[in-house]
Amino acid sequence: MTDSFPRHWMADQQRSGHSLCLILDSENERDIRQLLLNSSQFEQYVSVYEGTDIADLADAGPFIFTLDQPGDGRIDQLLKHPQRDWGWLASLQKGDLPKLIKHWHERLLIGMRPHQALYRFHDNRVLARALEQLSAETYPPYLGPAVSVCYWDGADWKTANNPAPDSYPVPSDPLWLRTPVHPSQANEILRINAHRYLLAEHVKAYADLAELHDPDVWLRDRLSQADAWGWHEPQQLEFLLVQSLQAPAYTLAAHWQVRAGETPAEHFERVYVLRGVMP
Template sequence: METLPDRWMAQQQQAGRRVCLILDGNGDARQPLMAARTLSQYASFYSDTAVAELASVGPVIVLLEQLDEPALVDLLRQPDLNWGWLGSLPDDDLACVVRHWRERLLVGPDGSRVLYRFDDNRTLARALAHLPNERWPQYLGPLISVCYWHEDRWCQAHNPAPGDYPLPVPAPWLDTPNARAAAILHANILRFLLTAHSENLAALVEFQDPRIWLKQVLEQARAWQWHGVQQLEFLVVHRLMEATQGSVIQWQPLRGETPIDHFERTVEQWRKSGEQP
């Protein structure tokens, strides 16, 4: 049975485009795909960068000719391995797309830079879901279209204006929510409340699902830009006290108040309320 990747690749070739594979560096398909090609038909994204020593295990881009190539077919049969994604280019020159992603490869301040895993289909999917359509060209660059596995299905997305774009500062895709990180944070906070504030948590259970309550509290934290551990602990603990003991804090920020000023004012308000007889 024909799948979305089969149709997508055929459509791209029929439109005169070159199909490429963005492949992570750890899959079994890497060596057979590269061995069957000349040096101009594949490239390592990590070569000639600050992480060049990782080139042999880092992601590569591979031009595809035969869509029934065994190594490719095997990959398409196992999308849940999250091995990468497919893209299309106007020609067989890989230099433009390699340069594009190398410019977006390392993120963070000097001395503590980390790799941006653009080769992971989950990273690509989250970024495209988060970015408004008009920002896709800055993210996808020269890629005309992409095809990728997301959660339990194949997806495709089309770049509205393929081309060469400078790296925006700040890069908007770095603010993409990480669903797994959010789930871990959620679980850790519930575990903390169960250990340190079990009585209040038990009282909350009597009239509200703690998971739903915590989701609402964390959404408030995001809206107020309270991201620090101290800020989150204060908000969660005192919201729980408010819900179960009737204590009241004026939480809403004042007009023009920065997130830091908002937090410090709220803490001071709580301290003063505790000093009242």
């Protein structure tokens, strides 16, 4: 797959006097991240989640790297394989990286405690979906200090130019949050939020689990089970996760299985009542 489009965009932006940066999905591109970390100066990268309420997710969260040259060979594999959905590119006015970090820090969490969701701004699919729904005049509060962005929309490379790059307060009703969420993105957001919850409220039990199981695999399995049972409410998910952590050998007893003709609500009510009666 050709990388000429993003390379030309990068060259045009640099000729216009702008800085180039890479917004990288760190969790899925650890080898590239390590390459960039090993070959960048300290001031040339930022772990976006560091210093926020979700700092515990920093290692799996996005990093932003500044790039000196449009032909930077360190990102060859990213540009040649955009279908890996590794993130996107942005250009900034010189010295505006701190403004960009602050901009996304203010937009990371959606909703009110204790059921806040995490906005995956670094996912090119999320960015593409938002920009598709927004009109150009409504880009500024979303893109903030970014002058221009270049991203893969799932089928082709696209760019979007910000008509008024600057710092903006978060609107009371952000237009980009009205964008329909793809099911795969909803599942990823749910997994991340469940992980955050267990780290915050049940860290010892979660750490003990890690001695026997891969926590990520275990968590995905629990969430798949909740989906199969039709348990989608926060109370139901929390109950399943906590009880699974506390179950002998992390295996739920036989009475947890759904019965014939039982609705999700009836199923939940039955096992919720029985939790204090049966081992």
